[in-house]
Amino acid sequence: MIFYRQNLTDSQLLDLYKKILKPRLIEEKMLILIRQGKVSKWFSGIGQEAIAVGVTAALDESEYILPMHRNLGVFTTRNIPLRRLFSQWQGKASGFTKGRDRSFHFGTQEYNIIGMISHLGPQLGIADGIALADKLQNNKKVTAVFTGEGATSEGDFHEALNIAAVWKLPVMFIIENNGYGLSTPTNEQYSCENLADKGIGYGIESYIIDGNNIVEIFNKITKLKEEMQEDPHPVLLEFKTFRMRGHEEASGTKYVPEELMDEWATKDPVGNYRNYLTELGILTAEIDEKLHEEIKHEIDINLSIANAEMDIVPTLSGELDDVYKPYNFEEVNPTLPSENIRFIDAISSGLKQSMLRHENLVIMGQDIAEYGGAFKITDGFTNLFGKERVRNTPICESAVVSTGMGLSINGYKAIVEMQFADFVSTGFNPIVNLLAKSHYRWGEKADVVVRMPCGGGTQAGPFHSQTNEAWFTKTPGLKVVYPAFPYDAKGLLNTSINDPNPVLFFEHKQLYRSIYQEVPADYYTIPLGKAALLKEGSAVTIITFGAPVHWALETLANNPEIEADLIDLRTLQPLDTEAIFNSVKKTGKAIIYQEDTLFGGIASDISALIMEECFEYLDAPVKRVASLDSPIPFTKALEDQFLPKNRFEQVLKELLEY
Structure with missing residues (x-):
């Protein structure tokens, strides 16, 4: 392994060593604890720490990173107190999920880290949404999102890359190609020579990087970040690395040929970097020993604090109260004058007035910009609000819903229009597993409204006529609204947009142009949950x-x-x-x-x-x-x-x- 320090100072090189050593020593401790039954499950990143550390060290602390469950180095490089991480892994209250989710399935706005869900793919779309919010604010930030070589087969991966490419979003898509998706080797995962080649099809700049060389990683990310700040665009980065432990500890590594393990053992990112610094005279045995002692002491102290913390005592109110983000309904009473308008006009009026009321509101959907949507509800909106806030999307409902979540995370409100409610099936996963569970899992709102033109009576057949509200009414964390009159449609839509929780808003197509009612011309709201x-x-x-x-x-x-x-x-x-x-x-x-x-x-x-x-x-x-x-x-x-x-x-x- 060859290290080119370029312009890095001795101090910077030593700091990178401290950062890569810390997650390695924590992992070694975790392997002991899991054998002792003190940690229930562990996804080891031993052998690939350089990627998480190198990427995080190159980004500003104000820039979002979306890691996976093998990226301990992201959390330690952001200097999250170890006692909180240990409490998280033990299911204690001072962790990040109150014992509701394990390992790294959490986020923290304090440290600008957004963790994964087990379905993997949606976090790529979240990164699109976060980056879109940054781009709208012109704040010259980039977003880094991690995925594995296995998840590149998921549709969300391709959808997210396509959105980022079309919208020129400053996202670093980081593939940790560690050889195996659980036990499935790469030759059974994809047939192209390199995953970086997939970027070509999306018009995305892509690179292959030695994932075990922390200096190369740090320098490359630093350079790319500077370029993306000046000219926002996505990049696809394939890091070649290897996982030296099982997918998780219980699975072992018997499926890996022994000679392959031996080969990659010689490429250990920590040991090779230690040798390099020693050859330069930057790291001595005394300094190295002192660093080990300091980090191990920090681990032991923080582990003692976490161990001493009481186990969670369940309460029904504590669980149920966190399903939704608390929301104090803001009543805006209707005023005169009113106008006799159709259901469809009431929806359009509510959207328009909400766009004026919330300057951070973005509407996304297929054909909704200049064309005005399949039902012309957003006709003329681009003239009023511009294409930055009224965005045509590619046909990729899943990533668009996740993008809405990313916008919400980064301070925006999002409306996603399903062209027909039937099409929501291709965006089902992020709605029921991401939006619905985020506040319960780690206290993060999902300020997203999904508009659902639905219903029969128009002879549109099996794929354009369903009224599928029951798919969502049984999912805790979602709100479901289904008005029958223009007056209710406008007032309830306004409230749904104000509410920071995810709302499925059903609009019956047959009512769009057949039902008229007197509707106040000005803005007003109606509370949810009142028949x-x-x-x-x-x-x-x-x-x-x-x-x-x-x-x-x-x-x-x-x-x-x-x-x-x-x-x-x-x-x-x-x-x-x-x-x-x-x-x-x-x-x-x-x-x-x-x-x-x-x-x-x-x-x-x-x-x-x-x-x-x-x-x-x-x-x-x-x-x-x-x-x-x-x-x-x-x-x-x-x-x-x-x-x-x-x-x-x-x-x-x-x-x-x-």
């Missing part, structure tokens, strides 16, 4: 939302003798159970009306809640009316049969006669 009682009666409670609200109103208009409470839920998470229970206790009968398919829909949970809380008040079984349990078809006759509109009246009358 609307549209009609009052004593015979039955009808609980519904979205398009079925209008279908139910039509049924009641055709049957004026039916005395019904008609509840429009408006928001499904949080759910207004108080309104539901009070009405059912009054009427004694309940029917839940949804457009979604029956099995597993939210109607099932509402039915169960009523049975649990109102059983003694019921005079009949709770009924559910929903679409057929099949994909939604295209032809009108088939779609009409699929949807529940033609079945509701009969079931309602049967319930009344029970």
